[in-house]
Every structure is written in C-alpha cells, then in structure tokens.
Amino acid sequence: MTIKTQGKIGNINLKNRMIMAPVKTAFGNIGGTITDKQIRFYDQVSSGGISMVILEPIAVQKNGREHPKQMCLDNECIDGITRVIDVIHKNGSLVCAHFNHAGRAANPKLTPNIVSSSESICPSTGAKSNSLNKSEIDDIIKSFGEKVKIASGVGFDAVEIQFGHGYLVSQFISERINKRTDDYGGSPENRMRFGLRIAEVVLENKGKMSVIARISGSEFVDGGLNPDNQFEFLNKLIDMGIDAIHVGWGNACDNPAWYYNHMSLPQDIQFDLLKKVRQNIKTPLIVVGRMSQIENVNRIFNENLADFVSMGRQMVIDPEYPNKIMNDRIEDIKFCGACLQGCLVNVKNGTGIGCVVNPFVAEPPIEKAEISKKAIVIGGGPAGLISSIVLRKRGHNVKLYEKEKTLGGQFYLASIPNPKKMMLKPLLGLIREAEISGVDINTGINVLKEKLKEENPDIVVVATGAMPNFIKFKGIENQWHISGNEALIRNDIKDKRVLVVGGGMIGLEVAEKLCEDDNDVTLVEILPELASDMEPITKKLILKHLEKMKFNYMVKTAIQEFREDGVIVKANNDKIKNLGRYDVVVFAVGTHPENELYEEIKNDFKEVVLVGDASRPSNAYTVTKMAYEMTKKL
Numbered sequence: 001m002t003i004k005t006q007g008k009i010g011n012i013n014l015k016n017r018m019i020m021a022p023v024k025t026a027f028g029n030i031g032g033t034i035t036d037k038q039i040r041f042y043d044q045v046s047s048g049g050i051s052m053v054i055l056e057p058i059a060v061q062k063n064g065r066e067h068p069k070q071m072c073l074d075n076e077c078i079d080g081i082t083r084v085i086d087v088i089h090k091n092g093s094l095v096c097a098h099f100n101h102a103g104r105a106a107n108p109k110l111t112p113n114i115v116s117s118s119e120s121i122c123p124s125t126g127a128k129s130n131s132l133n134k135s136e137i138d139d140i141i142k143s144f145g146e147k148v149k150i151a152s153g154v155g156f157d158a159v160e161i162q163f164g165h166g167y168l169v170s171q172f173i174s175e176r177i178n179k180r181t182d183d184y185g186g187s188p189e190n191r192m193r194f195g196l197r198i199a200e201v202v203l204e205n206k207g208k209m210s211v212i213a214r215i216s217g218s219e220f221v222d223g224g225l226n227p228d229n230q231f232e233f234l235n236k237l238i239d240m241g242i243d244a245i246h247v248g249w250g251n252a253c254d255n256p257a258w259y260y261n262h263m264s265l266p267q268d269i270q271f272d273l274l275k276k277v278r279q280n281i282k283t284p285l286i287v288v289g290r291m292s293q294i295e296n297v298n299r300i301f302n303e304n305l306a307d308f309v310s311m312g313r314q315m316v317i318d319p320e321y322p323n324k325i326m327n328d329r330i331e332d333i334k335f336c337g338a339c340l341q342g343c344l345v346n347v348k349n350g351t352g353i354g355c356v357v358n359p360f361v362a363e364p365p366i367e368k369a370e371i372s373k374k375a376i377v378i379g380g381g382p383a384g385l386i387s388s389i390v391l392r393k394r395g396h397n398v399k400l401y402e403k404e405k406t407l408g409g410q411f412y413l414a415s416i417p418n419p420k421k422m423m424l425k426p427l428l429g430l431i432r433e434a435e436i437s438g439v440d441i442n443t444g445i446n447v448l449k450e451k452l453k454e455e456n457p458d459i460v461v462v463a464t465g466a467m468p469n470f471i472k473f474k475g476i477e478n479q480w481h482i483s484g485n486e487a488l489i490r491n492d493i494k495d496k497r498v499l500v501v502g503g504g505m506i507g508l509e510v511a512e513k514l515c516e517d518d519n520d521v522t523l524v525e526i527l528p529e530l531a532s533d534m535e536p537i538t539k540k541l542i543l544k545h546l547e548k549m550k551f552n553y554m555v556k557t558a559i560q561e562f563r564e565d566g567v568i569v570k571a572n573n574d575k576i577k578n579l580g581r582y583d584v585v586v587f588a589v590g591t592h593p594e595n596e597l598y599e600e601i602k603n604d605f606k607e608v609v610l611v612g613d614a615s616r617p618s619n620a621y622t623v624t625k626m627a628y629e630m631t632k633k634l
Ligand SMILES: Cc1cc2nc3c(=O)[nH]c(=O)nc-3n(C[C@H](O)[C@H](O)[C@H](O)COP(=O)(O)O)c2cc1C
Pocket: 021, 022, 023, 024, 056, 057, 162, 165, 214, 248, 249, 259, 260, 261, 288, 289, 290, 291, 292, 310, 311, 312, 313, 314, 338, 343, 344, 347, 353
C-alpha cells in the first residue's frame, strides 16, 4: 500500500489515500448558509485530485457552534449544501459531512447556555458551562440522528462524527472533565454511554453512507485522553460498525496548539502514539497533523502506521497536492509551514480562511489580459513573487529582479529561528510556483532607473520591501547596535548580554534566536503587552520557549539614554533604573517603506504599482493579499 493506492472505507471506494480534514472556513453567511465564495473554496480543494473532502463542521444544535458562520444543515441550508456536494462530485471526489457539538468549547457569543457533561470553564474561551440534564442529553443524541438522516438524503458519501478534541462527546468520556454521579459519569462504562448512544443513532440513520469517528489520539493534557484510556471506547465503536477512525491531536479548550498542530511542536511523539493506536485498533485508520509533509507520508506508508493521511492546511496552501503526489512532482509541492497566520487567524477574525503564500484561496480564476505586456517586478519577497505569478496568469512576460542573492525578503529572515524552520517550506514552494509559471527570476541585481529605462517595460511592480527603524536615543552612538534583521542573519553573537528594543512579533523572534545562541537577553517594550497583534498560539509557544532560556522582559518601560555605566530606563511607575551595560542592542521597532525607487520612476512608465511592505509594512498574509489585489487587473 502506498499513498497512491486505491482504498476502501465501509461501502465507499477512494481513488487514493489522501483525504481532506475538516477545517472551519468562515466563508459562510452568519447563521451558516452557503456563499458563492464557499462553493469556490470547495471547488478548488476538490479539483486537485483529493479522494474525499470532509467538510467543515456542522453543529447538530445551535448551542454547539464555535463560529457564527459555521455551516448548518437546517432547511434554509440544504440548497447550498447540495451545491457544495455537486461541485465536489463533479471534480471526481467523495464528500463527507462532519457533525459536532462543541459543548463547553462552544462560542459564548453565540449562546447564553454553554453546556457540558459537568460545570466547568473552557480555558480557550473563558466560558463557564452548565451540566446537561438527561432530557437535554436525549435531545442532543436525537439531533445527531436527525442530522445524519438528512445528510444521507442529500447525497453525502460518508459522515464523520466528532468524538474527540475536547468537544462534547469527549467531555463525557474524560474523567478530568466529567464529574457526574448519574449513569453518564463515574465508571468508564458510564462516561462512554453518551458517545455510544450517539454512535447507535448515527448507525441507524446512516443509509448507505460510511461512518468515520474523529478522535484526538492524545490531548497532551495532564490527566487527559490518550490512546490507553480510549481503546475500550474505540473498540466498542468498531464492534458496533463504525468504518474508520480518524486520529488528530490536542484539545480545542485546553491545548489548541496541538489541535491546530503548530509548526514548533515535536513530531516523533505523534508517531509513537500512532503506532500504539495501530497495534490496538483493527479498523482503517486515518491520521492528520502535518502528515502531508513528505517525510511523514513516507514514514506512515513504509511503516504501515495508517491507511489514509488526511490534511487540512495543505489543501489550503496547495489544492493540487494530491495530483502532484500522484504524478511524482514532489519538488513542485508548496508545503504548509504550519504557521496558522493566514488560515486560523482569518477564520477567527471572520474574514475567511486564507494562507500567507496563497492569496488565490476561494478567489475566482484570474482572467487573461487582452494584450500580453512586458512586466518587470522589482523585489523578490512574498509580495514580489505573488505579483509575478499573478502577472504570468494574466499572460504577461515577467522579469523579476531581487537585489539580494536569496529570494524571500523578510519572510526568509523570519524562518531563521529554529522553531520556525518549517516556514522555509512555503517560501520555497512559492519560489517554485513562480519558476513553473514562467517568471524570469534574476537575483543579486539592484535595478536602477537607467536599467528600467533600457528595458522599457509596460508594467513595473515595485515590491522593494521595508527598512528597519532605529531610534536615536541619547548616547546610542557609543553603543554597538544593529537591526532585528541583522540579528537574525548573524551567527557570531554568542554568550553576550543583549538588549532587544521592541516587543512585537519581530522582537520576540529575534529574542528567541539570540537566546538559542546562548545569549542573555533582556527585552524592553513601551506598551503594556508583548506582541498584541501576534497569532495567539504562536505567541504563547514562543513565550513558553523563552521562559526556559536566559530571557527577561519589561513592559511599560521606556529607554531614556545609553550611558557609559549602563542603559537608563523609566518604568511605568516612573522609577528610573540602570539596567547595566549591554554588548549589543537590537532594534525591533518596526519598519518603514523602502519606496525611493517608486518615487523616482512612478511617472516614467505606463503602469507603475507599489505593493507589499514598500507600500505599507504589514504581516505576510496582508502583503501577499495586497499584491494579488493590486496586480490582478494589470
Ligand atoms: C483553521 C482551522 C480550523 C479547524 N477546524 C476544525 C474543526 O472545526 N474540527 C476539527 O475536527 N478539526 C479542525 N481543524 C483541525 C484539522 O482538522 C487538522 O487536525 C489540523 O489542521 C492539523 O492537520 P494539518 O496539519 O493537515 O492541517 C482545524 C484546523 C484549522 C487550521
């Protein structure tokens, strides 16, 4: 068996071993009816050869929703759902509905009555849940049965039930959460009762659909669910007739980092646990969690650890992944960096799922321009690369110039700290995409006005990025100081006392790199909070990592001056303090657009466009989306 082999889950035949995992998209309307954008999303993800798409979660009851735009299966949603099913079938893939009740992980803004097995507080949302009474329990079980029946009627091929990840069913199974004393609490048998009753009604109503149970292989929480304390439940599900087990990781309330499988988490532990599950479970296994990385695919199939790999974010960054695998085009795959910056962030803020290096998610195809023009893109960071790809899609001849020897700009620098190494993969994928699309890439060339005049292009896209800011503190001229970017590249700062000025995302990343290089790092931030605009899971993990190293920080603290005897700061309470001398000071206080060339040439060519950080410094998702928007009509 390889990833390319056909497979079977219950009644259904899958054309290969790749399945799309459920991910909330936030593309629906408020209330959950389907939008055209959502249809485009499912069209895209099913057109690249995936064998089956598991749709985003459908809540069986309104108080079990996590997101205001969560897909629904009420009467008003059926037409839209049918369109989703049709588009996926038209593309030759199967489609699976995913049903859930979030229980205590539900969104408190959507329901005044958060419910669970017992009263408790979900650490992620801070919401307090009420204990379900028996008639409410019966009602939820009934809802699972009703929804599954509807799913069978509208043409789904399979149905997946959420039994894990800290959602309602697992809140019953978990001894840590379930404090009931009735026949739904106490003994393992009682704690399993709710889940088994759901399985019963699902199997009664499934029609011809296959049934998959989604679980968390390990919540990675003290006293939480792990393979050992779930085998009995899983084997009962299998005896009842469940067709496959889908193993993910983490827990939405207590351990979202593992649930969303962040890049900085270790991988080997997933394989050790998976081996254990494989040995004890005799039914087809699907596994998810960075499993689309090629080294993981090889390991799974070489060691026979699972029957199918499922992938969430990989289908967002590169929906063509399955076809590329099937055609041995591994070098052309844009691998996911597991950063969560374009996907999870935009689901949470309601904009809709995206990706830092794929601004085409759920967008209509780019139309060819009427006339093919000569275009020059200056700058090979993400904004320049995306602009080049878009212009090629428009049918123009595109030359890209980058003054450095390496492409990637700030994105490349950000992937230097060890825990962020995985981010190099999406960047390399983006560069490859530009190459494949026919962009003429030239590095190590600083393009000046004269050169542009010589080449005489119709379109010039300026994506020259941003320059780091410095602050002219009194006495700074006598102190060795560098930018955050320089600190990321240099490997000669070791065993030093370092002061990082600025506690935004770059400040934290720089501090992490310097701490890893055995420096003693102090960070000073004038605002009350560090990196307030950073993706929260990444921020939490980076701070946890920093805690273990020689790192300390001060917020609400302003630098006054650099003196011979040390750095003078003023804390929030107006206390003046001398922090002592530092070997090096690193500035991470933002950037300013590098747009000199643009100002020089903006009136010299027919179409001149400024994109990315050179226009307005921002994060990778924002600059690539901006580059796409500004070039798609050129
Ligand atoms: C934005 C986002 C939303 C997700 N929503 C859900 C969900 O509602 N239910 C679920 O079971 N898993 C959800 N997941 C988890 C994925 O199914 C998958 O386990 C996770 O992304 C790790 O797999 P990957 O590395 O292939 O992306 C979500 C993941 C992401 C990134």
